[in-house]
Amino acid sequence: MxxxxxxxxxxxxxxxxxxxxxERCTTECSWGVYRRQGNKILTYPNRCGACLRCVSNCxxxxxxxxxxxxxxxxxxxxxxxxxxxxxxxxxSGCILLSGMGNAKEYxxxxxxxxxxxxxxxxxxxxxxxxxxxxRTYVGKxxxxxxxxxVEEEIDGKKVKKAKLETKIAPNIKLNTPIMIGHMSYGxxxxxxxxxxxxxxxECGTFMGTGEGGLHxxxxxxxxxxxxxxxxxxxxxxxEYLNKGAAIEIKIGQGAKPGIGGHLPGEKVSxxxxxxxxxxxxxxxxxxxxxxxIYSIEDLAQLIRSLKEATRWKMPVFVKISAVHNVAAIANGxxxxxxxxxxxxxxxxxxxxxxxxxxxxxxxxxxxxxxAVDDRLREQGNRHKISIxxxxxxxxxxxxxxxxxxxxxxxxxxxxxxxxxxxxxxxxCYTGQCAWGIATQKPELVKRLEVDDAARxxxxxxxxxxxxxQELLGAxxxxxxxxxxxxxxxxxxxxxxxxxxNTLGIKQAGM
Amino acid sequence: xxxxxxxxxxxxxxxxxxxxxxVLDENKDLEKLVLENVLxxxxxxxxxxxxxxxxxxxxxxxxxxxxxMKGPKVVVNGNADHAPGNTMDEGFVVIHGSSGDVTGHSMRxxxxxxxxxxxxxxxxxxxxxKYKFPVLVIGGAAKDFLGEYMAGGIILNLNMxxxxxxxxxxxxxxxxxxxxxxxxxxxxxxxxxxxxxxIKEFTEEDIEKIKPYIEEFCAxxxxxxxxxxxxxxxxxxxxxxxxxxxxxxxxxxxxx
Numbered sequence: 001m002x003x004x005x006x007x008x009x010x011x012x013x014x015x016x017x018x019x020x021x022x023e024r025c026t027t028e029c030s031w032g033v034y035r036r037q038g039n040k041i042l043t044y045p046n047r048c049g050a051c052l053r054c055v056s057n058c059x060x061x062x063x064x065x066x067x068x069x070x071x072x073x074x075x076x077x078x079x080x081x082x083x084x085x086x087x088x089x090x091x092s093g094c095i096l097l098s099g100m101g102n103a104k105e106y107x108x109x110x111x112x113x114x115x116x117x118x119x120x121x122x123x124x125x126x127x128x129x130x131x132x133x134x135r136t137y138v139g140k141x142x143x144x145x146x147x148x149x150v151e152e153e154i155d156g157k158k159v160k161k162a163k164l165e166t167k168i169a170p171n172i173k174l175n176t177p178i179m180i181g182h183m184s185y186g187x188x189x190x191x192x193x194x195x196x197x198x199x200x201x202e203c204g205t206f207m208g209t210g211e212g213g214l215h216x217x218x219x220x221x222x223x224x225x226x227x228x229x230x231x232x233x234x235x236x237x238x239e240y241l242n243k244g245a246a247i248e249i250k251i252g253q254g255a256k257p258g259i260g261g262h263l264p265g266e267k268v269s270x271x272x273x274x275x276x277x278x279x280x281x282x283x284x285x286x287x288x289x290x291x292x293i294y295s296i297e298d299l300a301q302l303i304r305s306l307k308e309a310t311r312w313k314m315p316v317f318v319k320i321s322a323v324h325n326v327a328a329i330a331n332g333x334x335x336x337x338x339x340x341x342x343x344x345x346x347x348x349x350x351x352x353x354x355x356x357x358x359x360x361x362x363x364x365x366x367x368x369x370x371a372v373d374d375r376l377r378e379q380g381n382r383h384k385i386s387i388x389x390x391x392x393x394x395x396x397x398x399x400x401x402x403x404x405x406x407x408x409x410x411x412x413x414x415x416x417x418x419x420x421x422x423x424x425x426x427x428c429y430t431g432q433c434a435w436g437i438a439t440q441k442p443e444l445v446k447r448l449e450v451d452d453a454a455r456x457x458x459x460x461x462x463x464x465x466x467x468x469q470e471l472l473g474a475x476x477x478x479x480x481x482x483x484x485x486x487x488x489x490x491x492x493x494x495x496x497x498x499x500x501n502t503l504g505i506k507q508a509g510m
Numbered sequence: 511x512x513x514x515x516x517x518x519x520x521x522x523x524x525x526x527x528x529x530x531x532x533v534l535d536e537n538k539d540l541e542k543l544v545l546e547n548v549l550x551x552x553x554x555x556x557x558x559x560x561x562x563x564x565x566x567x568x569x570x571x572x573x574x575x576x577x578x579m580k581g582p583k584v585v586v587n588g589n590a591d592h593a594p595g596n597t598m599d600e601g602f603v604v605i606h607g608s609s610g611d612v613t614g615h616s617m618r619x620x621x622x623x624x625x626x627x628x629x630x631x632x633x634x635x636x637x638x639x640k641y642k643f644p645v646l647v648i649g650g651a652a653k654d655f656l657g658e659y660m661a662g663g664i665i666l667n668l669n670m671x672x673x674x675x676x677x678x679x680x681x682x683x684x685x686x687x688x689x690x691x692x693x694x695x696x697x698x699x700x701x702x703x704x705x706x707x708x709i710k711e712f713t714e715e716d717i718e719k720i721k722p723y724i725e726e727f728c729a730x731x732x733x734x735x736x737x738x739x740x741x742x743x744x745x746x747x748x749x750x751x752x753x754x755x756x757x758x759x760x761x762x763x764x765x766x
Binding site: 088089092094095096097231232233236237238241262264265273274277278279281282283285287291292301304305308309310311312354 | 524527531552553556557559573574577578579580592593596597599612615616618631634635637638639642658659661662686688689754755756757758759760761762763
């Protein structure tokens, strides 16, 4: 046997001076890093993924988890992670799985874009005393409004009354342009889903169900739910479709463009199997393509069939990964009866993806928004479809920049999970999440307190919403509608000319 | 028996489907709805949740007939376009003719019986859950990729135009299958199967399992007792998944 050549990534140290042998670390760690032997806590650091559940729960602050520095010879190319991956694949011959979003150091364009602010000639607005309109309608907008004027007699006077002739397509109404994107029940625990549903209801916004159906406990939140139809059609029936306020067809996902979804059988518990309507313990495979979609016309047909099933009362979104020809795809989607296109950038998270996809496939969301917005405007289709940006939205500035680049609203995913306690350890695919978020194990799920988690997610959305109001005021704008596609409020710092052109923004100083 | 008729001549699909909804909403006791002159209108029966209702479609319905449908019986006197029974929940679709690609796509309950042939990828991703059990019966031949990614239910392919001693045509049958079972009348060689599919022994138990469907098929399409007996006493190839977790070993078990 060839011994494993790569030392553990993390070093786990229990300070014997501080440890009182309460053994809490042995129960809190779902990975089996700790074991008590006599008067000592033994550690198995090769099992540690640095989720820091132990550190957070040690009553004596006795535990430290650090990057293991003694990892053999330092090499800029053959890093410990690169070597670890080679060894793992040499042993197993298998595809490496990973969770969360892209973990490579690609440039983050959001961080190279700065916002504009008003000074004297065009004064800023004080959001503390002026109303700031953040209400956002997602869906088709009419090209123009037509009215019919009817003369009526009111108190003996003849009055001309205008009546709207144009039929407005169904939209969803958001109090803030921040929604929670689609993370399925199955990938996430029921408590995590309940917490997010409570939070979005409070904030007057929406969450996506993901491709796992909708658990009955969430039926009461149907006004705040966007249901999803993926290629596996899990949990999809007309009752489910009518339990949401909008429907989303998932074509692609930012973390894994071009491939399908796959919930391993061990995560298909009794409750998950009931919600997805598949046998317990069997794999839930969502193939890469929808087998009734091989063209934009086919996609249009699926959109229309979903609208038929809901009597044309609901908007239908189409979610695609950000890829290099995203503008052409989005334009096709705009002409196919869809009401919104969701563009998921390559920093988007996931429960499980082949690592090679997560880290190497797709393009940044910033350039994708700009390209899609440009193309839709060029083609005269911008009003036909809303743009929802997702994948790597980390704070209110990212939301603001996304909207200024051309989005109508954003989806957050990882940020909502972090609000609930997630430490982005990236091992969601194992189903052993020690924080009770990405797991179906009852003993772990119950660690996530629904009300507490809901409070934190709602707080996060409220906080970002306040910040967006402040940023709007500083930009001299009092409505989010006036920010959309308003790239003159943005400037680039440290970007090449071609990058600036692709983003459609000016260099700082110009 | 309460019966009503809609003439679909020159109607757009939305107009026709809205008319069907209106008629059903106004007539809660309607038992039979006849659609005349159907010519390519899509989504007929989409999302309709009504038991004890029979819809007769005279003509050729367009794609996605009976999609998301729960309950009704739809009888088509003519061919059907692609994906009849798409993601159907419950109900019975009977097609007196042939149907297009992806017939029975993602069907999760109910039955689709096609008298003639079906197109490519029929029965794809059919799935079952407890009492929800989808059934697809094909009288004629099926094109390639029959039962791809099948996750439950039953597909019965009768190949009535040929003898049960002959080899059938299809390729890549049951690729990625991880649930359910396919019975094909005639000879299927293992080289015709896709990944994750396996040929199993066809036993007495299997005959008992498919017999009621053959009887119902013959009754629906008016075949004689002689034909029925011939079909019941034919040789079938049984195709089932190797495992309910076909891709389990694709991913590394190690923690990363």
